[in-house]
Amino acid sequence: MTQSRVPFYLIVAGLVIAGLATAWARHVEMELPFFPGERRPVWLVEARVDFQALNDEVLVSLDLPDNPPGFRIHTEHATSPGYGFSIIEQDGDRRGEWSKRRADGPQTLYYKVQLIGGVPESKSGPAETEEASPPTARSIFWEEPQETAASQLLAQALSTSSTPESLTRELIKRLNRPSSDQNASLLLESVGSRSRLLERLLNQANIPARQVMGLFLEDARRRQTLTPMVEAYSGEEWVLFNPDTGEQGVPDHLLLWHRGGESLIDVTGGSNSGVSFSMIRQSVPAEELAVAQFTSSAFALLGVQQLPIEEQSMFKMLFLLPLGALVVVFMRIIVGLKTSGTFMPVLISLAFLQTSLFPGLISFIVVVSLGLMLRSYLSHLNLLLVARIATLVVLVIFLISMLSLVGYQLGFSAGMTITFFPMIIIAWTIERMSILWEEEGPREVVIQGGGSLLVAVMAYLLMKLPLANHLSFNFPELNLVILALIMVMGQYTGYKLSELRRFRAMALEQEAASEANKP
Amino acid sequence: MKWISPWRLKKLGILGMNARNRDFIGRYNARHLYPLVDNKLKTKLLTEEYGLATPALRLVVSEQHAISHIEQQLYDLDGFAIKPAKGSGGKGILVITGRHGDKFVKSSGAEIGIEEIRRHMSNTLAGLYSLGGKPDVVIVEDLIEFDNIFDGYSHEGVPDIRVVVFKGYPVMAMLRLATHASDGKANLHQGAVGVGLDIATGRCLKAVQFGLGVTLHPDTKKPLNEIKVPDWRDMLVLASRCYEMTGLGYIGTDIVLDKSRGPQLLELNARPGLSIQVANGMGLVPRLRQLEKLKPRQHKTPEARVDYVMKAFAEPLPDDPAIGVAAKTA
Numbered sequence: 001m002t003q004s005r006v007p008f009y010l011i012v013a014g015l016v017i018a019g020l021a022t023a024w025a026r027h028v029e030m031e032l033p034f035f036p037g038e039r040r041p042v043w044l045v046e047a048r049v050d051f052q053a054l055n056d057e058v059l060v061s062l063d064l065p066d067n068p069p070g071f072r073i074h075t076e077h078a079t080s081p082g083y084g085f086s087i088i089e090q091d092g093d094r095r096g097e098w099s100k101r102r103a104d105g106p107q108t109l110y111y112k113v114q115l116i117g118g119v120p121e122s123k124s125g126p127a128e129t130e131e132a133s134p135p136t137a138r139s140i141f142w143e144e145p146q147e148t149a150a151s152q153l154l155a156q157a158l159s160t161s162s163t164p165e166s167l168t169r170e171l172i173k174r175l176n177r178p179s180s181d182q183n184a185s186l187l188l189e190s191v192g193s194r195s196r197l198l199e200r201l202l203n204q205a206n207i208p209a210r211q212v213m214g215l216f217l218e219d220a221r222r223r224q225t226l227t228p229m230v231e232a233y234s235g236e237e238w239v240l241f242n243p244d245t246g247e248q249g250v251p252d253h254l255l256l257w258h259r260g261g262e263s264l265i266d267v268t269g270g271s272n273s274g275v276s277f278s279m280i281r282q283s284v285p286a287e288e289l290a291v292a293q294f295t296s297s298a299f300a301l302l303g304v305q306q307l308p309i310e311e312q313s314m315f316k317m318l319f320l321l322p323l324g325a326l327v328v329v330f331m332r333i334i335v336g337l338k339t340s341g342t343f344m345p346v347l348i349s350l351a352f353l354q355t356s357l358f359p360g361l362i363s364f365i366v367v368v369s370l371g372l373m374l375r376s377y378l379s380h381l382n383l384l385l386v387a388r389i390a391t392l393v394v395l396v397i398f399l400i401s402m403l404s405l406v407g408y409q410l411g412f413s414a415g416m417t418i419t420f421f422p423m424i425i426i427a428w429t430i431e432r433m434s435i436l437w438e439e440e441g442p443r444e445v446v447i448q449g450g451g452s453l454l455v456a457v458m459a460y461l462l463m464k465l466p467l468a469n470h471l472s473f474n475f476p477e478l479n480l481v482i483l484a485l486i487m488v489m490g491q492y493t494g495y496k497l498s499e500l501r502r503f504r505a506m507a508l509e510q511e512a513a514s515e516a517n518k519p
Numbered sequence: 520m521k522w523i524s525p526w527r528l529k530k531l532g533i534l535g536m537n538a539r540n541r542d543f544i545g546r547y548n549a550r551h552l553y554p555l556v557d558n559k560l561k562t563k564l565l566t567e568e569y570g571l572a573t574p575a576l577r578l579v580v581s582e583q584h585a586i587s588h589i590e591q592q593l594y595d596l597d598g599f600a601i602k603p604a605k606g607s608g609g610k611g612i613l614v615i616t617g618r619h620g621d622k623f624v625k626s627s628g629a630e631i632g633i634e635e636i637r638r639h640m641s642n643t644l645a646g647l648y649s650l651g652g653k654p655d656v657v658i659v660e661d662l663i664e665f666d667n668i669f670d671g672y673s674h675e676g677v678p679d680i681r682v683v684v685f686k687g688y689p690v691m692a693m694l695r696l697a698t699h700a701s702d703g704k705a706n707l708h709q710g711a712v713g714v715g716l717d718i719a720t721g722r723c724l725k726a727v728q729f730g731l732g733v734t735l736h737p738d739t740k741k742p743l744n745e746i747k748v749p750d751w752r753d754m755l756v757l758a759s760r761c762y763e764m765t766g767l768g769y770i771g772t773d774i775v776l777d778k779s780r781g782p783q784l785l786e787l788n789a790r791p792g793l794s795i796q797v798a799n800g801m802g803l804v805p806r807l808r809q810l811e812k813l814k815p816r817q818h819k820t821p822e823a824r825v826d827y828v829m830k831a832f833a834e835p836l837p838d839d840p841a842i843g844v845a846a847k848t849a
Contacts, residue, residue, distance in 0.1 A: 333537060336536070382638050382641070382642075384583075384641065384645045385642070385645035385646050385647055386645065435647065439610060440709070491541070492537050493535070493537045493538035493541050493542055494525065494535060494537060494538070495525045495528055495529075495533075495535040495537070496535060496536060496537065499528070499533075499535050499536065499793075500522045500523050500524070500525060500528065501521065501522055501523075502730065502797075503523055503528055503531075503533055503730075503796070503797065504521060504522055504523045504730075505727065505730045505731050505732065505797060506523060506527075506528070506531055506533065506796075506797065506800070507523040507527055
């Protein structure tokens, strides 16, 4: 009691915090799911470019999505036989370029991209933050009478608005009622497209604005076209407006394909070009997605998913061991169960993971009891200890091979899995049990053997949980929390559950005494 | 009632295994001192060096080849006990009380040949009885001549007295009587009778078998409350001196009464069990805490410490050893 426990609890708290914080950081940064079987939707969008080649050099340049808000590109590739393809990045604007020395007749090019939806807004905007200086509005020139119409329209909208956003909304409202507003209908007639007019008017009002092209994602749609929209700069960020509905912000399922920059598509050496889009919704395990996506992240270096599969499965076992150890510590310190060999049950439970529970239990009991019978004969031979254990090891190997062969011939393929049992451990278990039998009698053998099996089964059930598997493999740092738990249990000085039974006589006698004293 | 509530146990002052391991063994027993008690040969040599009474060491066998010409040395002894130096829980102890022709007579009366003794020694050397199966050494020591005082109290084997010594103060004591059920062994969990002894007088406080109170010895039917250990103060002093000898703060000392030589130290245990509490019908914790509060050098000699505890831990005698005192006073 004299020594302070503060440093100990600090260490424990440190371990818990370190484990949980690392796991949380990895969850947030790498989007590793906390629960197994979580799937995330992925949109597979295919852009199809059609054009007529003019029997000349062909260069097709298509604007590609570029950090679209709400989405992240998972994979992308282009299929187009005979064409060279490359992705060119210029001023933060990505374009795919197909090229061919000579092509004639109708041509079709495909670009496919897998997009992960539901990405938080804040992370999608590196392109915007990269912009060193805020954008400036371009100057707009109208001819008369559009000049007057535009000025009037703007003046009306300005009078009923205060911010770039509200101004945009006012303008959209007016443009959507061209019948009631002569200026609007005049301008629409001359400009042609509502989004283009809106963009011009905003720029005229000295609000930076640009036309963007968005794609509404709907499952299994083909031959879709891009929807023109307008983005206005609010002074801090670009705000998207749908000129048809006046809706502000990026709706779910809207993929901003083309944002500012040059044209959507340029074709040199061809005519009649067009882009159409097809899309399909897929779902991909979140775990896979996270692993594939962050191979270069610092957090990924901590994970074992980068290792070859064979090593991964080894780690999978390894990271489950602390859980088994926790079960042993709990059963021994808090419950007070007797086991034969401290951590033998954990090794047995690992073997159960390979054999599955009931075949494993049955074969374990069969092997150990047969081994005990053989061992009782060995004790007559008066062998030295090491030689006796070695003999047992060899006999156990024979036993297990025989059992699995017999099982195989009888049609139990499960028989083969007996070979996963750790032979040396089984040999030692048999030896210990046999000595226990001679010294303490069969009762103790059953108690300790049963205790070991009980702990092994509990550890097995815990390790078998999909959640436990998933967490221990994907978040090995959570083992620090297990370590902290084990350390805390190491401080437990209270009674074991078994002692409540062991000392039950103390209560019995007290009662008997008080009964006797009463009369 | 199948269980006892932990609060009740705490109120009774029962020391649990976790608390024993952490608060007493872990705190008062330095790890490097363990070999002194875990190895009976080392204990024996140390005991002889300190001049504590103990059965004389006759023979040490540390090599397998020495076993082949052991018989002559064994034939020279009348009775002897063969023990593994690193055994635990009384495992691997072979007690030979005498000879019948070529055969050796075991304490149970069974006769065995020299071959069986050789086999036993060979097993012991190979580590069959040692913790962790490590290679071991066989020691052969003089047989104890039981004091007649315990006649009729022990079915077979040696009735020994376990005294738990904390920081040199005897805390609690019990007499362990072998029974038919325990197969001549003095281990309580195997069915031996544990008799709690009053620290002040060495008289019976309470008796238990299999955790339940008993009034008579189950085999001989002798009333257990008549037990009074003679030479009680000497015995406590002997136990107390083991503290200076080993430096271990929390030990169990196993002492037997020899007819002619008085109390003899048999062995020491750095992790004494907890059943002594059941045998005494009271918990160790209040006494241990009381001793923890004493000033470091309050009692300088073993005798002073024994006098202190004989006064401090005296208990009134019970009517029925099956019920005990603590229960009565509680």
